[in-house]
Amino acid sequence: MSLRCEPWARTDKREDKENLFSPEIRAEIDKWVAKYPAEWKQSAVMAALRIVQDDNGGYLTQELMDKVADYLDMPPIAVYEVATFYSMYELEKVGKHKICVCTNVSCMICGSENIVEHLEKRLGIKLGETTEDGKFTLKEVECLGACGGAPMFQIGKQYYENLTPELVDSILDSLEQDNGE
């Protein structure tokens, strides 16, 4: 058996890559591209998807995925595969604040059900839904590796641990007051 390990091939490479993203976004993606061997630009696809998702209010569109494919010389289907495989990419619009609540075993033992119930009641939505004003999305996630602080959730890049209904309220209060970017 002969073994092969080659990057995806793209015959119709785009030449005008500077037209795909803003200079800031390109600089950020290029920082990741530089980490990998020159012929393996596609190794930066996960980072690129995250960067454009963050820039787009937290979710991806097909147009954005196609642009990432063009930028990294990948077939679009290869980018869709990645975007649909990993749970942190969103393919539909999400709220400004995505609350990722862990309900896995350690959090469950420590009362994550009460936290979910409290969040659902306060926000008036169920897991997997977004509030009408577009401020909050509630998402059930698998273990986030912070079981010592169970129950916990993640909002944006931040972990919040040892949650109680009171703590949840104060976190959400401060996010609601924060109207700026």
Added chain:
Amino acid sequence: MANEVCLRTLHLDRPWLLSSYESEGGYEALRKILTEKISQETIIETVKTSGLRGRGGAGFPTGLKWSFINRSAPGEKYIVCNSDEGEPGTFKDRDILRYNPHALIEGMIIAGYAIGGTAGYNYIRGEFWEPYERFEAALQEARDAGLLGENILGSGFSFDIHAHLGGGAYVCGEETALLESIEGKKGQPRFKPPFPAMFGLYGRPTIINNTESLASIPDIIRRGGEWFRDLGVENSGGSKLFSISGNINNPGVFEIPMGTPFSELLEMAGGMKDGYKLKAVIPGGSSAPVIPGEQMMELTMDYDSIASAGSMLGSGAVIVIDDRQCMVKLLDRISYFYYEESCGQCTPCREGTGWMHRVIHRIENGQGRPEDMDLLDDVTQRIMGRTICALGDAAAMPVAAFIKHYREEFQYHIDHKKCMVGGR
């Protein structure tokens, strides 16, 4: 005798800084190797002597793994660190990245030197943003100090390390899925052989080790393989980080010698909370077979002792279950996890995890059928050993163990359409 290796900077003010690490003997091992030109064979032999076994869960001897690589093969050879910590109950590598990232960096450089490596990648799970930033900052500190990059400390040896961020997929903790993921693909495990030591990242010889394994290396070199080995017990050298969680007073990460009695660990973690009694323990992450509490109180925290009870030490993630908990409900959640995280590549796992979850879920919800227990036995048997990677086994093992030890709770759910515990 706690926090002697990976967490040895923890008592300091800002433990993650280079200056903190150096004040605790940090980078002494690397300096010694480079100035005394210690041979690759000597380093690998020292790691073998230490008895260090893979801390990610599989427990494979680290030194032996390193010896599999053809060090004189031309071209790139990689060290990949697995910081894709995702086994439910495990949260130790996060603390290494946050509080002592330099131990990992030094360990990766030494590993790179020992296998003739050219570069290293640290695969950090995507949700770990704070640990990722700490790690990047530490890399920069190391580069600025001439400890990382071109011509390290003027020795002629060059090695650089890059961080890679995941995107949320438990299966990427499987080493070949992790490699696929770095290559910009879906994280689906590869067939083995060929093993990564022959054909790994980008098709090049690659060694993949867990964060804690690599962070243990500097002290093994600095203080000797025997020193590390003698911290622990036979077959389980060294100390180990245990992540202990559940309904206890002081959950957290404890770095203690292998062979420490579980009862002592539970005491360090503050004991049971609110007067509830110990019912059961999952000793090594959610895929490790559950052990009844009474039996667990007699065991010690090392590979052989936990194996003697039919379970495994795994990643050292100890989930403490109190007597309020319904075992059917817990297994319902655990089985959902594996169903959700199966990559879909192998039929027994893709279909079997769904079957197991649906059957357990209906038992939990009072819709169990008389034949369901046999059905579960059958499905677990048909998954075990029939998949490319260990996720299939990881999904089936907890089901088999929960039923083995708590069959009467499942049967009660089926017969009475309600729970034995707490009158639900």
